[in-house]
Each structure stands twice: as C-alpha cells, then as structure tokens.
Amino acid sequence: MHSEHVTVIADRSHERDSAPQTTMRVTKRNGTTEPVDLNKIVRAVSRCCTGLRDVDAMRVATKTISGLYDGATTSELDRLSIQTAASLLTEEPQYGKLAARLLATYLDKEVHNQEIHSFTQSIATGHRLGLVNERLAHTVATNARKLNDTIDPARDRELEYFGLRTLHDRYLLKHPQTRLAIETPQQFFLRIACALTETIGDAIELYHLMSTLEYLPSSPTLFNAGTSHEQLSSCFLLDSPADHLESIYQRYTDVALLSKFSGGIGLAYHRVRSRGSLIESTNGHSNGIVPWLKTLDASVSAVNQGGKRKGAACVYLEPWHADVEAFLELRDNTGDEASRTHNLNLANWIPDLFMRRVEANGAWSLFDPKRVPHLPDLWGEAFDRAYEEAEAAGLAAKAIPARDLYARMMRTLAQTGNGWMTFKDASNRACNQTAVAGRTVHLSNLCTEIIEVTSADEAAVCNLGSINLGRHVAGDAFDFAKLARTVRTAIRQLDRVIDLNYYPIPATQRSNLAWRPVGLGVMGLQDVFFQLGWAFDAPEARALSARIAEEVYFHALTASVELAAEKGAHPAFAETRAARGELQFDAWGVAPADPARWDALRARIREVGLRNSLMIAIAPTATIASIAGCYECIEPQVSNLMKRETLSGDFIIINRYLVDALKRLGLWTEHTRTRLLRAEGSVQSLVELPEDLRARFRTAWEVPMRSLIDMAAERGAFIDQSQSLNLFVESPNIGALSSMYFYAWRRGLKTTYYLRSRPATRIAKTTAEIPAAAAVACSLENPESCEACQ
C-alpha cells in the first residue's frame, strides 16, 4: 500500500555516494591542516550514540563531510556535525537526542578550555569578571565541596537539542570579551538554585527540580539570578499616566528602566485625554493618545533587554475611551505610519457593561477621559452607574453601535492577533487585592496572566515560575504527591525572589513588599495527556486539568501559610479577601472537591495569614518550555510537526509521542512523513491511523475552541491571577470570533491572549518531493497524497 514514491528531505544512497572526499583538509586549532578523516568523525559521533538504536553515525559523518569546504576549521566541523544530526530529526527524533549530546560535549570543551573544571571555578571566574555578585560568590566559596559534589553531569541528557541550544545561546554566563560560555548547563542550574535559596539544603533541592526539568523559574530569573543586577521579575504593570505632560514623559523613563532588565510591561492609557480635547494652558486641542503611543513604540524598541531579547510592552485601553477606534488600528500594516506602532501589543480592558450592550445590540458612548476622570477607578455596579450617569449628562464625545466597535475589535484580532480581550469586572471581582473599596485592577500585563492592583504610586510586579506537568506522571497516573512537593519548593523560591529582587523603579518595590504576589504556573499539560493517551478535550482530560489547578492552588496556599508562620504575613494581608476567608473559587461560585480540607486551610489562613496575596498565574512559558522540552503552558500542541523561530535560529519540533505511536503501528515511514509535512503537521488525513489516535493527536487548530474556553473556566476557579489563553482559528471571520469571545466573557474568563490564525497562502514546500510524472494519477489507495485530486 505504501509505494515509496515520495521522500522527505533526502534519500540516503546519494549521501553515501558523494562522500567521503579524500582531498579535503581541515584546519586545526593550532593552525596546521590535516586531511579530513571520515573514521575519526564516525568515532566521535558514535561515542554519543549509546542507547540510541535508530541513529546511524556513519550517515551523520558522511553528510557532514559533504557540506564541508576545503580548509574549514575543526571547530566548524564539530558544529556542522551537530547541525547535521539535528537536521535529521524529522526523520527520526533520536537524531535530536544525538545532536543534543554532541552539543553538550562541544559545550563542555568550550568551558574546560578556559580552565574551568568545577562549579566553584565557574562561579569564581564569573565573580572575577564582574558577572556574579558578592553574595553568591561567598555562599558558593563557603560550601565548595558539597556544591561541587551536587553537580550531576548526566542530567545534561534530560535536555533536548533545542533546549540545550537555547540555554547555551542565551542563558549561560558568557565571558564579556571572548563570548565563550563560562559555565556548563549543570553549573548554570546550580548557580540559579544557590542564588534563589537561603540554605544549601534548599539549594540542592531546587537544583534537582530544575536539572530534572520538573520546574523552572521564568526567564528574567534565569537570566539574572546571582548576577550583579538581580532583576528577577517577569512582569510589571503600570497604571495609566495622569493626564499631563510630566506624567506621560515619566512613564517613558519607567518603561525604559523596567525593559532594560528583562521585564515585560503592561501599561494603561485610559486617563490620558482623547483627540480634540481642549488644552487650557495653550488653548490648543490635544492630538489624543496615538502620538504618545508612537513615542512609546520607538522607546520600547530602542531598549533591548541586555541583548537577550527585545523589549516588549502591551498597552491597555478601556473601550469607552474616545480614541479607541484609532487605538485598534495601531497595528495595521497600511495607513499613515505616524499612527502605527509595530512594536506595541494592544489589549482591550473591557467592562461587563460593554458586553451587555453588545448582547442587546445597543449603543455605546465614547468619552474624553478629561470629562470622566473617575471611570478608570470604578468597576462592577459602581462603574455601570457612573457610566450611565455620564451618558445621561451628555458628556459623551460620540455614540456608536456597540456591535460596530465589537466588530472592529474582532477585525483587529483577526488581522494582527493583537487587541486582546481582557475583562475588567471579572478581573476585579475575583481579585484578592480588591477587598477594600478604592483598590482597582486597572490592567493586566504583557501576557495577560497577571491581575494585580495599581495606583499612581504603586506599580505591580510579579515573579514567575512554571511546573512542568509532563514530568509529574508516574506510570499511567498523574502523581499528585510529587506535584505537592514541587509546588512547595516553587512557592518558597518565588517568595524569596521578592526580597532579593533589584527594583528598577521605587513604585514597584513599594507595591511588591506590601502585597508579595507571585505567579506559579504550569506547562506541559499537553504532555500529560499524550502520556496518559487522552485526547485534549476528553472528559477525563478536562477533569484532570481542573483537579491539577485545584491541587496547585491548595498547596500554594499551604506553602504560603507555612511561610507566613515562619516570617509573618504580607503587610497588606488584613486588606485582602483571603483575610475574610474568601478564596478564589468562592468568587466563581465553585465548590472544591474536598471541602473539609479547604475549611481547615481557610481557618489556618485566618489565624496565621498568608505570605503572598496572589500565587497562581499561568504564563505562556514560550522560552522555558523550550528548555524543558515540553509543550507550552496549558495549550494543545500547535502542530505535530512545526518549527520554532527564535533568536538562536529556527528549530524543527516533531511530536515524539506521535512518532512513538506510529512506530508501534509500523507506520513511521517516508511516506507518512511526507504526508504529515504536506498536511502542515495534521494527522487527520492519515486514514490508516485508528480514529482514537487521530483524535489524540489533533492540533490546536483542530480542537474545538469551546472546549479550550471551558477548560480555562474550570481551571480559572483555582487561579487567583489569570492565564495566558491563546485561541486558534485557522481562517477567522467576524461571526465566529464575536461568538467565541462572547462565550469566553460569559464563562467568566478574566483574560484571553493572542488570537492565532494562519496565512492565506503558503510557501512552496521545498523538501516534500513532487511525485514523478508517471505517478501523477489518481490513486484510490492514497487519495490524500494524490495531487491530481486537489
């Protein structure tokens, strides 16, 4: 049935024919040259092949030589052999493992060649170069033997090629001049662990969690822990500047300082007057917020995060602001460039009243904030009342049908993926920090998972970390006991960051010490389902997803109570809902699974307090999931075969669970691979696959969005901040989108994140061979691979 008339990438016979070339020479480190020795390369590759049954060292070696030029350096040869192995991983995922091992060997050499042979030597070198701070250098020096013994080089084998490359290119400390790494991946993990803990015992425990990829702190923490600038927080939330020049310009400075040290920024603009508003001092008229945002756009792209990644910010605007229509066009790729901001992300901060007007197909009034300065600080019924009074008083700048504005929001989402729908009332209603009147959540953050109050002199901050759920499965069941242990260690680490942190602007320190919020999230939910053999939206998967959320919340609260008993509750505890015994699920009207245990915890919270006002936030985990080699946060896989585009280059990711399943069925063939490639990584056209497998290996484009929203809502009852929920619609239209986001609001979600869609035309496939002319005829056996029918 499988006539192999199509091949992916390359056929083997050719490579064997074209290599080895005996005339080629390589240049050694000392400048001398020698002939390329195929056997030497084969031996070097073979040393890394232990346990990898399906890789062919000879093939990697010959293919490497075929890509070489005469006079290349040995270092180029090494790097080329790594890339060559990596390029074969779509054919056989074990080549990815091989590439990772070759890379690990290469990295060890890089570090050893600088006379760094132990953890303490690495830290001492970093300290001498001014990269590692005094505190860490001292801790490590005084516990040298114990720490050096902790390093387990075999843990390198936990890392996939992509993860290791990411670590090497962007996370390992580099010599300022030579740019060579001065630490191995294991030394890196132990450095972070030592920097984030108070005792050696805790450090070793955290090292084990990280090096086994069971838990990872967020990127800013991994970038900066133990260094001379310990800015460890991921997220900053700034309330809108006040409606005057000094305040507007002060914000640019705030944003620049926060960006410089790796923070992602959310900031609101709903207090700044709209276009046409009178400026008394000059008797002129304002140009509204767009020119300010244009300046912000330039400012954000000017500051890069220590060369590690680009600065990034998201602007929040409430939809009653009279500039909202221009705001929704900021990311369009046509029109006046003076009104376009290609680097800013945009989010709508939507009160329930707007959604009710959409539902009723009513009118919606737009206001100049100068005339309704109180609206940003109100939510719920108070907002509804104030808004309607302002309408009645004739203060509106203009009124439009609510559905027209809603349609524009949907269009922006479809065309740019931006203009995220986030809900002001749901966010405030269920926030632990809004118990006292006058405290308001004014916006979410860059990734829509942080929900914290802000004010003129309080900027919210959050430190994040994520548990790799994929590493919490034991046999055919989820390991809740292990999860509980991981949560405890993670919360203690996140809490520690609050005290260690370097605060680039004073308003952040003030708020962080009062509220001590942290954001513990998860990643690899899809891995759990693959391991347990469940479809993403299967009833048992949905139940487990909610149960995991409940357990994480329970153990996070428990750990925070424990910390409060040791170190005291956070200063603002008395002003929280938790102090009154109200927990997140109460706001959602959801009853937890085991009420007795929750009642006991509630009593304990009232008695001892909590060390942290907020604990759970599900971040997108884009980069740390790459390091951990798992699927991102709570998301279904985007494709069974895809690439990741990163600053380190592009990487192919193949679903290894699918490959295993296909191998068991004897279906992992060139023919299957080609069809998978042609189908953009979808298995739905692989008709020979049993139906349950096709359901299990659906992609995010194929899982119903309704189920993602339902799962988010079920999980949401145990998330005291929020979650970065991407939604996926292949070819969006206004009708489907408006229904989808309406449903998300209805289900009580606080926030949604990107709308992902796909391009209308695709790049021609260069690696999927077109069948030979003779084969272009309809084949009833394999209709899906036959182009004649398409």
Place this chain on the structure above:
Amino acid sequence: MSGEVATAMFAGGSGPSASARPARLLDPGMCLTLRPMAYPRFFEMYRAAIKNTWTVEEVDFGTDLADLAKMTPAERHLVQRLVAFFATGDSIVANNLVLNLYRHVNAPEARMYLSRQLYEEALHVQFYLTLLDTYVPDHAERQRAFAAVENIPSIKQKADFCQRWIDSICGLERLDTAAQRRQFLLNLICFAACIEGLFFFGAFAYVYFLRSKGLLHGLAGGTNWVFRDESAHMAFAFEVVATIRAEEPELFDDGLERDVRAMLAEAIECEAQFAADLLAGGVAGLSIGDVRSYLAYCADQRLATLGMAKQYGAANPFGFLALQDVQEVTNFFERRVSAYQVGVEGEVTLDAAF
C-alpha cells in the same frame, strides 16, 4: 478607449471581438468580460494574494547589522552578493510580466492576478532596496551593489539569461500560430521554472541557511514573506501552463519538452557558477557540490510539475530547508509573528459555531 472595446462593452457585441471572452486563454485580445468567469481559480489566487499583504515597514532589521559584524568574511561576501542579486532579480521578473505575460494571457481575472503580482514584485524591490541601504552604509559601495547586473560577472550571467528570454518574445504582437504559442510557453516556463523556481529557490536556500543559524532576522523575515509571494507566483504560472495544456494539448510536443530541458540545464549552470562565486570563501554547511544537488533536485520538481519525467534523480541535501516547510510558532518576544491575514469578513453574531 478604442472603438472596438466600447462596442463590446456597451453594445454587448456579437461574434469574436478583442474584448469578448476568447475561446482559449492565449487567443489574442484584451478581454474585459469577468462574468461568466472562465477561470475562477485565477480569481481565487488573486484573492488569496490580497489576504497576504505585508509591508516593508513591518520588517524588523534591528539585529541584522550586529549579526553582519560577527559573521566571517566568507559569510559576509555571501550575503552581499545575494542581496545584490535580489535587488535586480525582482525588477527583471516585473519587466517580463509587463512586457510579455500581461499582453498575452487573455483573461481579465488572470490579469488581475498579474497586476497584484506586479505590485508584489515592486514591494520586493522596495524590501531589498531598504535592505541594501541598511547593509551598505557607504554610498559609493551602495551604488556598486545596485549596479551588480553590470559589473559582477556571476550576476550578469544570470541577468543575461533572463534578458535573452524576455527578448525572445518581446516582438510578438499576437499569438496566432502554434509556434508563437510555444515560444510564449517557453518564456512563461522559463520565468516560473528557471527564474522563480530555480534562481530564487537557490537564493532562498542561502537565506534559510543563515536563518537556521539564527543570523540576519530582518533579511530572513522579509525573505520569508517574499518567498511566500514567489511561491504563489510560481503556482499561478504553472496553473496558466496547466490551463493552456488543457485547452491546447497539441502545443506540448516533444520539441517543447526538449527546449524546456535544455533551458533548465542552462539555468542550473548559471546558478551553479553563481554559487561558486557566493561560496568562494568557504562556508561550512554549504558546499558547492551540495548546492548543485539541490538545484538538480529543484529542476526535477519543476519537471514533475510540468508533467515531464524527472531528469537528474538528485536528492535535496539541505536538511535546514525542512525548517521553512513547517508551521512557524513565533515567540513574540523574539520575532514578529507573520502568520496573519488581511481582509476579514462577516458580521457580529453571538451564536455562530466556533
């Protein structure tokens, strides 16, 4: 407006006229009749192209200069030559479109596509113009780069090849005879299979090689979009060929096939000498032998698309090209996301399926 056209438009003229729907795609004339639509597939391709609108302003060149500085001299030479080729390549394609294709492909929906393609070629020229201006700050050097067609022999040889094919039918006013139509077909196939399908595919391979190493995101990002457009152009041209074949199968005789094979062979040689120049400094992972195999592999793909037997039996040695065949998932912290559509339709409803 000519009297003839006016008659057809307003009087609904009977009998064959220059503006009425011709029996076959290559029948001479300037057909204006969109309904009933003879070739809806061309119109769909036009609409799909509109949805993929991008602009040069969206391309982020932020890190390219820093990357250039850390590349080896051999890699920098590769990039400079490549960009110099790109700077003129799209203009050549645009010229042929205007001078030859638009004139003879006689269906208004096809001409709509060609108009769109013409805009895209201009956009590509603008992109590479911006790129060269960014990469080559020295004005005198910049001028030399733009004059590549004249003074860089490896690029001149490719340009001459293209120009020869443009000239080959420039004098043809009408396609009346089978011989004239075969001449036209050769020109069309040359631009689709040799220029877009081989020269550009060759050039894109170098860009993706650099991209796979994390270098030159601006060049790679913009080229990704250019490649997306060029893939569509090639698909359109082959769709036109397929349409002509369905209408006039007798045009596709042994002589035509022989000419196509000879043309492809010459194009491979042209591109291979360009590769020898590009890679003169030695770039690990891009050997001239591998490039040659890749070109032969591409040529085989084009032959297969044309319904002709493959000739070279070569395999694609470039594993890194698989990277551009699969869906992108961009970490927005790191790259701008390019997978969005413009032209979204529909009305607000609250109970649609999703």
